[in-house]
Amino acid sequence: MAALNGIRVLDFGHFIAGPLAAQLLADNGAEVIRIDRPGARDEPRDAYLQRSKRRLALDLKDPRDARTARELSDTADVVIENFRSGVLDRLGFSADSLRESNPALVYASIPGFAAADRRAQIPGWEGVIAAATGNCRVRAGEAPAEWDMTVPTYPSLPLASNFAAILTATAIVGALVDRMSTGVGSRIEVPLFDATFELIGGAGAYSARRGYRAEDPLIANGSGTYECADGHYVQFNPIGATMRFLTWFLDAADRSSWIAEGFGVSSSYVDDPGLAAVLRARLTDLFLTRAAQEWEDLGRTAGVPLCRIRTADEWRETEHARVSGQVVEMDGTWQAGSPIHLSATPTVAPRAAVAEDRAIQFSSPPNPDRGIRGKPLRETRVVDLTQILAGPSAGRMLAEYGADVIKINAPQRPVEAHGVVNRGKSSILLDLQRSDGQALLWELIQQADVLTQNFPEGTAESYGFGYRHVHARHPGLVYVSVSCFGYHGPWSRGRGYEVQGQAVTGIMERTGRGGRPAVLGPYNPLDYGTGAMAALAAVLGIFHATRTGDGQHVSTSLAHVGTFHQATMLVPGADAAAEVAGRGALGLSELQRFYRASDGWFFLGVSESQRDALERAIGGVPNDALFASRPAAEWVDTLVEAGMGAHAVVRLPELFDDPYVFSSGLRLEQESNEIGTVTMPGPVVTVNGERLAPGSVANAPGSDARAVLASIGREDELARLETAWVVQSEALPRGWPAGT
Incomplete structure (x- = not known):
């Protein structure tokens, strides 16, 4: 049975x-009733967006x-x-009016701009x-060498x-989890x-002392996009705490x-700054000696982040995409599958939406499970073993919903983006390769x-805390796994980062x-998107566990x-309307462009x-020459006034520095014991008029070792554990990059 059965x-x-x-x-079992406008025509993307829904055409003005x-x-x-x-x-369908007659209702609004934002009435086109x-x-x-960096690019996704x-x-x-204990919706x-701002992530994090710092190119350790002997390209990204990936390759x-x-x-690159350029030149020549697929096969065997760059159509045809359920067959075509996998409450097989369903049953208002003792996230404890961006972001989001999150990192290792992704957590540096460390875990x-956890498939099992091990000892726990390619299919053991996910x-x-081929920028849509998706998977697991105990x-x-980010483009027939790809793309048409x-x-x-209204407002047909005649602010004011x-x-x-960003909490300022005042994106979700709480500042990794040990009655053993190299609580690694 799917997690949201009965919702x-x-x-x-x-x-x-x-x-x-x-x-x-709907993918997770909810009965979704889609209210269409009478006479509205489906577009190709609706084969994906409306699947598995029941549909009813209603004119809300009637x-x-x-x-x-x-x-x-x-x-x-x-x-x-x-x-x-x-x-x-x-139209009489405000949240207050609907919840007055149905207090258990969860009402969710997704406007372009918030009601409290001065731009609330501006249409929120992408x-x-x-x-x-x-x-x-x-x-x-x-960008190409001749690219003018002041020219914007229309986002292809x-x-x-x-x-x-x-x-x-x-x-x-x-909110459904919370409703189990309160009986009231949100x-x-x-x-x-x-x-x-969730997408911006670490790109928007900086110290007040230094100010905003532009991002660096992805070139560490020879990282980059390389052409191969067959004219195809690979993406190689041997980054990490050590040089192991480059050595293995x-x-x-x-x-x-x-x-x-x-x-x-x-240290060689510190001693000789020119060595990095020499490495890239050598790698450029080396990759030209074999076909892209050969390099991908070599990289997968060697266990390094290296893969062939594919088109979306080529990805859709791979065995891995199909076996892992990342694409699924529906009505004879392949489209994006569910972006999450749940072992006990599997997602439902997608089916075409019902064109018009007048057989919908009207029943009494929902009666939440008041008899079940609820466990909202404020009473939820999370152990977070993840690294880099995606996994830790999931834990940080759970903390924003009130969970008590304990973040575990390895001693004597740098912790990437700790100040941003581990905000609101308790941090301890614990060596899981030692028996005492495993006992504490x-x-x-x-x-x-x-x-x-986000170890490659098989690694957690080798330490003895894979899912089957944990489930045997704690069957009520929700075990969340994050990886590059997914935990099912022939590529499940492959390693990779944001750029490998984009490449394949x-x-x-x-x-x-x-x-x-180029990395989509300027932010990290897969790292932070995967973090958000993992948080969704976790909360679905919590909802099911709260209902059943399992x-x-x-x-x-x-x-x-x-795959999810491109889902509306993967439906056959959708590409023609959505193809604005490429670094020179300014928009969809003369009516939707920069x-x-x-x-x-x-x-x-x-x-x-x-x-017609546009042409009256601007005094002509939209074109480059016309808009070059006045400042941007004047054009924006004119256009917004015209609706x-x-x-x-x-x-x-x-x-x-935007007034709404500053006043609403989207710009978060905290005091770090390392570098003083730090600025970063704050929580983005508002519940019952209040933005989610950001949680405490993430001080240096390992700062909370004593408190974490105290939570299991082991505080008095800190000195012994540190002497035995099991826990590190002094000479802590930085939580912010050097130079921040």
Whole structure:
């Protein structure tokens, strides 16, 4: 039985974010009733967005249809809408009015901009949000040599909508968990603008002392995109705490002699700054000696992050994508599958939406499981073993929902982005290769409700705390796994990072189309998207465990999320309308694109039905010459006053000085004991009018060792454990990068 069996969702959404959030719930067993506008025609992407839903066409301005919709809302557990703030209120479907007759209702809004934002009435087109959040730049180091970095690039993926959908689905399931103990629903708001701050992540983190620092190109240890003998490309990313991946690769490629020249020793690059360029030149020549597939096979055998760059169509054809369920067959075509895998509550097999379903049953209002003793996240303990960005971000999100998260890292190792992704957690440095360290871990697990890990498949098992080991001793625990390619299928043991996930699923090819494949920028959509998806999987597991007492194994991966981000484009027939790929893409059409004004760039977002009104407002047909005649701010004011979507392109440093960002909590400032005041993106979800709590500042990794040991009655053993090299509590590694 799926996790959300028995939950009814009313989907008032349109375009992507609302229907996508509802579809994530439908995948997990919810009965989703889609309310269509009468006469609305399906587009190709609706084969994905509306699948597994029941559908009903209702005109909310018609009293009879409005009454039907109201009666349905009285029987619903969840209502989802993504209109501009106030639109449904004016039609009599405000959160307050619906919850007055159905107090158990969870009401989720996904507007473009928050009701409290001065831009609340600006249509939240994807390009408008991209301009407003700076998500329209080429990633550092990925542009052609002649590229003008002041020119924006239209995002090839609907990232604001996708992130908002994941975060909304997570908040809804969290509210359902909370409802079990309170009997009362919640009011959730996740604007597209706000949701993008989850995508920004560490790119928006900096110290007040130094200020914003632009990101560096992805070139460490020879990382990069390389052309191969057959004209195809590979993505090689041998990063990490040590040089092991580069060493393993050189051994496998019969270039061990390079190690003797210093290429496999990190200190060599400090002593000779020019060595990095020499390594890249040599790798460029080396990769030209074999076909891309040969290099991928070699990399997978050697255990290094190296893979062939594919198109989305090529990814859809791979055995791994199909066996792992990342793409599924429906009505004779292959499309994106579920982005998460749950062992005890599997996602439902996708099916075509019912074109018109008048057989929907009207029943009494939902009666939450008041008899079951609830366990909201504020009473949930999480043991977090994950590293880098994706896994730790999931734990940080669970902490924002009130979970007590204990973060475990290895001693004597740098902890990437600790200050950002481990905010709100208790941190301890524990050596899990030592028996005493494993014994401490088991004590922590016995008190936990959730465990998160992102080791390659087989590694946790080799330590003795794989899922089957943990489940045998603690059957009620939710075990969350995060990986690059997924825990099922022939690539399950493969290693990789953000760029490998982008490379295999077609994102890099789409981003660089018309030239060399390129990493999608400027932020990390797979790392932070996978973190959000893992949090959703965890909360689904918690919901099921709260209902039944049973734990399970839930998982997701960078590749799953890479597929998810392109899901509306993978449906046959959808590509033609969505192809704006490439670094030179400015938009979908003359009505949806970036334009250069006299002093900078702005995005215009207008529907075809507004064309005449647009031409009256601007005094002509939209074109480059016309818009170059006035400053961007003037054009934006003119367009917004006329009811159009428009926004000037905002750079990241400006974004964090925005009045709404500053006052609403999207800009979070905390005091670190390492570097003083730090700025970073804050929580993005609002529940019952309050933004989720960010949690305490993440001080140096390992700062909470004594408190963590005290939680299992072992505080007095800290000195002994440190002497035995099991725990590290002094001379701690940095939680912020050097130079921050």
